[in-house]
Amino acid sequence: MEVVSDSTNQVPAQAELEKHEPETDKTKFDNLGEQRVSLLDNLILNTHKAGMKDLDAGKINEIIQKASEGSLFYQHKQQAQLRLDAKIAEMKSAIDGFTTDQVAAAHKQMERQRMVLSEERDLSRTIVHIDMDMFYAAVEMRDNPKLRDVAMAVGSMSMLSTSNYAARKFGVRAAMPGFIALKLCPELVLVSPNFDKYKAVSKIMGQVLVRYDAHYVMMSLDEAYLDITEHMAANSDAYQHSALPGDTLPERVVAQIREDICQATQLTASAGIAANTRLAKVCSDLNKPDGQYYLPANVDTIMAFVNSLSIRKINGIGNVMEQQLGALGITSCGDVMPHIGLISLVFSEASSSYMLNISLGLGCTDVAAMGAGDRKSMSSETTFAGTSSKQQLFDILTSQCQQLHKELLQANIRGKLITIKIKRVDFVIKSRSLSLGQSTQELQVIVSVSKKLLCQEMEKYSQDNPLTLRLIGVRMSSLCDMANNNKDQQLSITELFAKAAGGEQTHETHSSSDTQQSCGAGLHSTKHTTANNFLCPVCNTLIQTKFLSTFNKHIDSCLGINSKENVTSDLLKETSTSYATDGGTVNSSKVPNVAAANDSEVGYCFSNTSDQYNSDHSIGGDTEYDISSSNASKTTTITVVNNVCNSLAEDNATCDDSTTSSSSSTRCNVISTDDCNSCVNYNTDTCFSNSSVSTSNAGRKDNVSNTNSNSNNNKQISSSSNTKSSANCNTDTTTDDCASKSGGLKEVVMLCPVCCSVEFWCETELNRHLDECLSVEHIRAAKSQAQQQTTMQQKRKQNNNAGTSNGKRHKPPINNTITKYFSGI
């Protein structure tokens, strides 16, 4: 394909630059104040996009306004605009309060900074910004000739990702809802995005770019920066005698790059060439499509270019900043310096410095450094039809957690900060986050924390006016790369339990590639040791204690079962240690034992959840775990170890409150759990066949709780299809779990720390459920180890003729806690 370099100018003429300035930019504001921008101007026609010029803006806006007005989205935007207007009014009021001397002093200060920055200007690099033209649409048009001559867009009725130039003539643009686009252009062809295809093209694009700069950086699928300085130096002779368009070496090189991209992908790209990334980015937009723009690395040329450039053209200046600056009389980069004193008084230091850099046309000159930064977060979110159904919301949340978990595993990273993002139906976005003491990628942890956060938010709403959402997302941040942080390996839930059982797992794993696999294997190769480091599966706190009962109590505390004071007391009596995070590394010796008793450390303790939402749905009950694929063969099908051996006959005492949706009913089938602990081979089908089991979860596919094909096989639980997984409470009536029968409901919601998908209001049922979540083998092993340990302890006790090392007398756990398995039976 012939590459046309249609922008071989040396110095951009003012007229030429202005042709890229949408008229609205200049007319939106009067000097210092009279803001004439309307909400619709911001909502509707974004003429900054290539191909969006010379449109009948009036007609387009009218159509969009008609389609938008009255909608919740529009109302939300209106409110946001009102807030911004108020903020701008406040800002102008503050400006009025500044004295001339204040402004002058601020200006002088910024002038000094300007001098310093000017002297540091680096014009030695030749930076290129490559931007594929209407990328998604172009790929689709390439692959489907029928789309080439029609107005088309990639996206859905809800949202468009991009549109071709034929569609842009109608005002159809990216980030526009499809239904509005169809009103603008009824013939518009909507194509669903195919990201795999786009990624493949992007990869090919990268293969071209790497030939010119090994350190090129992809900013998105269709955008990249590269530094061609070295390439030019090494190949100047070859380009000098080439027939490539362009008068200068940079132009010829970039023409060659674009031609290579075109040959490799059959797609066109536009490019900007400048002394830094910021300017290169601006330049790449000037001659779209299929063009390039070269801004020579000359101070005068750069300043002439920048001074006439619309402020909105700068990457980082969006609608809000544009309006704020407009109120100061700043519409072009050239307007910045005269107002820099005011800017420094009104905006933050970072913003002022940023504006100063813009006014000088400065930017990043180190492309490699741009790509060197590790990612900061990973998230998954989804938009859905607004709902207030708690079951649906929790199901969606669980699904997003699973997606995030999957991606964390793929990237082999984990993090400490879990944030949920919710968008209400009125488009108000909120986020709630919780920082963990230790980094994790465990699905169970992500789910439990996320649910807790969502739960807390739900509690703020009344039943009459419940939280109604249209979007849920989960984000993991404060990331660390497991491949580079082997010392900071997190323990999986199963490892925790193995550890808790008194064994110190071999944990030999730690190559980045097989970490997960080894984590699972570690359990099988548990060694018998005398180590007593217990990592609480609920709060992730490492508890070093000689006594399982103490650890039991800690977990009870985390689950809201026992009073924390008791645990604190017990722990403080021991010479145990907790952990401190030191750069993410578990340190069992640094910090005195306070973490376990510290409220703030208990990251995900499900207590006092007054809004007991799961009575009829069993949270996560419809979660679809993948058992059909690679994991199926690894699934450990277990016969549920359950405590229903001889008590079903007593179900005449059942206090099944049914599975109605009216919240907090605790359903108690009278079964003595304690009596059943020795039974390890009961079949769930049999055991539950006669019980009044809630079937609310009958369709649940919780056979497998882990989609990670090579990890934590131990966690993959396959139970019979009618496994109880809802909050049916088969419990001993002598426990206060059944207080609900008489209306004395415990305000404690316990979440299974293994699968996190079920909640309970009675400990016994949680205990029962844990039987299901842990395979028989592991329980046996745990029991066996714990028994051996207990036996050894007893022998030591006998030999020493003493109680315990600290004189504290140990009682067997009174409650049926989840640590029963490790309690020495």
Add this chain to the structure above:
DNA sequence: GGGGGAAGGACTC
């Protein structure tokens, strides 16, 4: 007062 966590917001493609 500084540091850090939490929440919100702006901006990008």
Add this chain to the structure above:
DNA sequence: CCTAGGAGTCCTTCCCCC
């Protein structure tokens, strides 16, 4: 008739704690 994304980064503000 309804229907306005997803993922990521960075910055600011507020608040609490030391």
